[in-house]
Every structure is written in structure tokens, then in C-alpha cells.
Amino acid sequence: MSVPVASSEMDNGIAKTVYAFPVILALLIVTWMMWFLKYRNEKRRIYELMATVKQPPSCYPIFGHSLNFVGTPTYAFQKITEYFFNYGPNFGIWFGNMPLVVIGKPEDLETVLMSQHCVSKSYFYKFTGIVVGEGLFSAPAHKWRRNRKLIQPTFNSRILDHFVQIFGNTSSICVNEILPKYINKRNIEWYNIFTSVNLDTISQTAMGINTDAQRIQIPFSKHLEIAMKAVYLRFVTIYYHLDFIFNRTSLCKELRASAKYIDGFTDKVIKEKKAEFNEKLKDSEQEVSTFDEAPIKRKVFLEMLLEIDHKGMKFTDKELRDEVKTFFVGGTDTSAVTTCFFLSMMGMHQEIQQQVYEEIMEVVGEERTPEPEDLPKFQLLERCIKETCRLFSPAPFVSRKVKGKDVTLSEFTLPVGTTLLLPIFYVHRCADYWDEPLKFKPERFRPEEVAKRHPYTFLPFSAGLRGCVGMRYSYMNMKTLLSMILRKYKVYCDYKSIEEIKVKNYVVLRPIDGFKFHIQERK
């Protein structure tokens, strides 16, 4: 008797499925159509905006303006910079079929960088994924919001003050053990030397591990440079955006090999720290210590991530690796390049170098390692670091995407979906905001001069909601290292003017012909 019942239930089931299928299909079609109409509407509004803003000539079908960048990376950088100076501060370019709105007006930069609707990174950042994954730098907005809140406190002032001793120790290795090998020598790989100093500093301060990169001479800096170059070439070469083309190039092979090295290096650090963390955890369970209850904000960055993970807010291995890699990459490359440009500027401006030397002698003298309270007293040194960052902004551009809501600027409104390019390099060298922009004038950063300018004319660390989390860290670290270098060595530079230093952009700015300074020991 049960068979007919089962059969009728089955018939019912089939009938339900038969009726449900067209309903689901209709819903899917309606959803897709709504999405498509919204997408087309967004595109239409962006195209309308592009029609109203200034645009350089030579825009070709399919390729847009991108054909004008084809050539060496140097040429591409020069071309983009030329566009800024001819069409800026705000204008539009077509990168293939992608419209890019360039925002160089300080008032508008402030609006963009302070807007919750501009915290999403643009399409270009996906190419950095192989190097830094989805760490803080490239994370999508929802993930970034959570992680920024967690990470920011590990760089608060009290913690930074504790780091000064480590800055002093790693700087001392550089000054007393590494630099003596290069006295009076030319053609030195300065970038590698200073990347290693910064790697030691960041690994001790943020990870609580000593990599001893300066003494062991690990190839981290070499791989970082290869990876950054490959990522940048991919950005600017439009056909490299297609995986099936890029994956077949030798550049891709080099990028993968370097990214693999950086991953391996990071995994080793995490493994070591995890083992130490688990040991401490065991001890704390036995000794009822306060380890688990210690406030998270007192721990270094990696300890804090491990502790959060342990307390249940899980980070996958990949998430952990991405965050750590981001700090290794973000904290070393930019700082190394800034150190090298700074020393070039000191070599080129001997009088200013002498004044900085006198300031250092006044604050700490010949021997004493700087302490936290000394650092604010290095005022001229700080102005010189800032003037270096203005002329040679380590991050020449950043990019964003408008999401969630339109953003209104001084002259037009950015519709949702617009990709933005923020040309920091251009703003820093623009004669509208800086008199004699190609002159090294640290006095521009005296408080009374700063007060005369719009704050968004100086953006080496970007600014606003998604500005650099390591800005104060960097100033403190650079002041410690540079004061210790300059009191022991005199720097000379073979470049005679700023115009002579031609630059290229491998995500981070570099001189095309290398850093041409040399050091002599002060007697």
C-alpha cells in the first residue's frame, strides 16, 4: 500500500521542481539584468564624465592612450609625467578601454583620500597580489577595515618609543660593520645595503625575530627588486594584463621565482615565531602567567596576529603570510630608496650636510645612540628627509576605485565605479604649489611655511583613511639611522643637480642610472 503514496510524493516533488525551475531561472535573469543595467548605467556616467574632462591627444581605439607608454619603463614614466604637467591637475586618460581619472588638485585629493567611498584599491593592485597577497596594502575594503583596526595599535607612540633601541642596534651594525667596507668606493649597490638594514629593523620590531640580513647577506633585496620591476612592467604594458600572454613571458618566470623566495622567507619567520608563541603559551598554561591577558596593543605586530588567531578570530595561513609579507615589502623597499635619495641630496648639498652634522653633534654628540626624546630635536634632519621625499616621492602614484556612493569634487562628481590615479610625484614637483620645485630647500618644511600650503600638497605616505600605517615608524627609524651615518661619514654625490637624476618607477621610485654617492670617514 505504501508504494502509491511514495509515488504520489515523488510526483509532487517532481511537479514542484518543474514549477520551481522557471521561477529560479526568471529570478536569475532578472537579477542579471538588474546588475547589467546598473553596470551599464555606471559605465555610461563614467563615459559622460570622461567626455567633460581634459584628455591628452593620441587616443586610439581599443588601446586608448596606452600605446603612448610603450617603450622602456623610463619612457613610460616620463610620458605619464609629461601628461601630468601638460593636462593636470585633474584630467582623464584611457588605459585600453579603462577610463582613468587623474586627480592632482590638493583639495580634491583631500576629498578622495578622506572618503569612505574611496578606500577600495583599483584594478591595478591585483597585479601586486603575487608579491603581497591580500595584506593590508592591497586588501579589499571589508577585510582592510577589520585588519587596519587590529594592526594600527601595534604602531602606537608608546610602542614606537620602545623600537628606538632596535633602530639604534641595526643602524649601529650598518655604520660600524657594513659601511666601513665601502669607504671611498664607487658603484656600490646601496639599495641592497639599505634594504638589508630595514629588513633587520622590520623583522625585529614588527616580527620579534632577528633575520641578521646585514651580516648574512640574504638575497631578499635582489628578489624584491626583481618582483617590483616585473609588477610595474605588468601595470604599464597593457597586453601583459592578459594572463595567457603574461604567463608565457620570461618576466613572469622571474616574478614567480622571486615571489616564491619572498614567500619562503616569510613562512620561515612565521614558523619560527609560531614555535616561540606555542612555547610561551605552554609555559603560561603551567605557570598561570598573564601572557594571555596581556593587552594586545603591547605586543609586536606578528605576536598580535598570532594571539588574535589563538583567541578564535582565525587567520588562515595565507592571510597570516599576506599580512607579514606586506610589512616586509612595504617597510623595506620604500625606506631603503628614501635613505639612498637622502644621502644623494646630502652629497649634492655640502653646506646643508654640514648644518645637519652640527645639529646631530648638538643633540647626541659623537657616540651616544639616539633615544626617543632625541628624535624630535633633529629638526633640520627631519626637514631634509621631508624635502627628499617631496622630490623623490618613493610611491609616485597611488590608485583607488569609487565604491558605494558618488564622490563630489570641486569641478565634477566621480560616479561609482570610477578608477582614480593620484599622482603624488606630480603634485610634489608642481610649480603651482612649490616655488622652484626642482631645488632642494629644506626650509619649505619650517612650520610657518607648512602653514601656507594645502596639507595635501605633500603626500609621500599618502594620507587620509588608507594612508601609510608606518609613517611615524619610518621617520623615527630614518632619523636614527641617518643621524648615525652622517656623524661618522661625509657623503659626496656624483650627480650635480636634481634634474640630472632621471627616475623610473618600479612601483617604488628609483634612479635610472643608480645611486651615485660615496662616503668618506670623518676625521
Ligand code: HEM
Ligand atoms: C619611506 C618609507 C615609506 C613610504 C614613503 C611609504 C609610503 C606608503 C604609501 C604611499 C602608502 C599608500 C599606498 C597606496 O595607497 O597604494 C603606504 C601604505 C602602507 N604602508 Fe607605507 N611607506 C613607507 C614605509 C612603511 C613602513 C616602514 C611600513 C611598515 C612598518 C609601511 C607599511 C605600509 C602598509 C601596511 C600600508 C598599507 C596601509 C593600508 O592600506 O591601510 N610603510 N605606504
